[in-house]
Amino acid sequence: MTATLQGAAGLGGRVGALLGVGVAGDPAGFAALCGLALRDNPRRAHLVVSRVLGKHVPVAPEEVLGAGAAVGDAVAAVLGGAVPGLVVGYCETATGLGHAAAARLGAAYLHTTRRLHPGVPVAAAFEEEHSHAVAHALQPSGPVTLDVPGALVLVDDELTSGRTALNTVAELQARWPRERYVVATLLDARTAAARRAFAERAAALDVRVDVAAVLTAELVLPADVLGRAAAARAALPPPAPAPAGAPGAVVVHEGLWPAGVPTTARHGLTPAGTAAVHAAADTVAAALAPALADSRGVLVLGTEELMHAPTVVAARVAGRLPGVPVTTQSTTRSPVHAADDPGYALRRSLAFPAPDDPERLSRVHNLTDPAAVPAGGRWADLRADDVVVVVDAPAADCAPLVQALRPYAARTVHLVPVPVAEPAP
Helix, strand or coil, X not given: CEEECCCCXXXXXXXXXXXXXXXXXXXXXXXXXXXXXXXXXXXXXEEEEECCCCCCCCECHHHHHHHHHXXXXXXXXXXXXXXXXXXXXXXXXXXXXXXXXXXXXXXXXXXXXXXXXXXXXCCEXXXXXXXXXXXXXXXXXXXXXXXXXXXXXXXXXXXXXXXXXXXXXXXXXXHCCCCEEEEEEEEECCCHHHHHHHHHXXXXXXXXXXXXEEEECEEECCXXXXXXXXXXXXXXXXXXXXCCCCCCEEEECCCCCCCCCCCCCCCCECHHHHHHHHHHHHHHHHHHHHHHCCCCCEEEEEEXXXXXXXXXXXXXXXXXXXXXXXXXXXXXXXXXXXXXXXXXXXXXXXXEEXXXXXXXXXXXXXXXXXXXXXXXXXXXXXXXXXXXXXXXXXXXXXXXXXXXXXXXXXXXXXXXXXXXXXXXX
């Protein structure tokens, strides 16, 4: 059965109506988990926007961590409770999702990266097809390796064709063969044809590849969806304007992250390493809590691949400050089409030079004017007195990011520089 998305509250109902998109399988589940936005790409029409990922939309941190736990539970059900040998998350969107899933499973974790460390060999590299940024690299170091026994789990936020996952399997299987892989995701949106192609290629690789999904629902697109998308981009209003109020102050919090503790799983983390990250995030939250105690709203902003640690910081801040609304999301490399419409998922998009590479742009979506009356949609009323930015770059390199954020903090932008993840000896 197919249902339109016109009834989807808040996130993406407008796009569903403009494009004539339907959902087969579980339309109510899709509307609860996801919405739709438009891409600024003539070859691709839409972007699935997750309500629980903490990337494009601000989300309560416990919901983000809960989504990762749900992915972990789906994997556990497929594996019969066996702990996988390794969990691998895809950058940048699923770095936090994969880490939370690995933590739920009690497994070692590694995520792909586009931010290569010059002192670490690239163990494997592969392409993400149809993406704005295609190169993925794996740079494990220390106790986390790709030849570990047991099932290997690949975590992404959305599975549309499965080609990226199977490209990864092919690369890994050629060098470190194993008996089983699990592709884990929040949303399995493959068509019937894509499922057949997935099964045929997995069979050709002569390896078992299971899929573990929190939700299975297929998007049904009209044949002229690209033309409709172009018309929709023209029909929607422009992005929300920049705030007109006084910009917030800036406070830099140096040295809060404990020395010697990794900040990401870019080079791999054992379960003990993940526990150390969580303890360090709690240390940061304890130091920040006094400055945030009387805030009317706190947004904790991670930066691109650095998602899990900021989410845990946000969760720990929320636990220490009951009654203070705390949300989390992350900056991103991903460009989108923004439109100030209550039924649209991406109301505003802000671009700035990336702290780790000023030659390219990074972005943050859906920041809210702290003086505006909410126009509708549950993310639109999450105005922030305080924006906490957790970034793995020196404070001096973050000046463009901080200046861009100041109009969106009614009170203060708190910059928390943390170390870049270094390889284990």
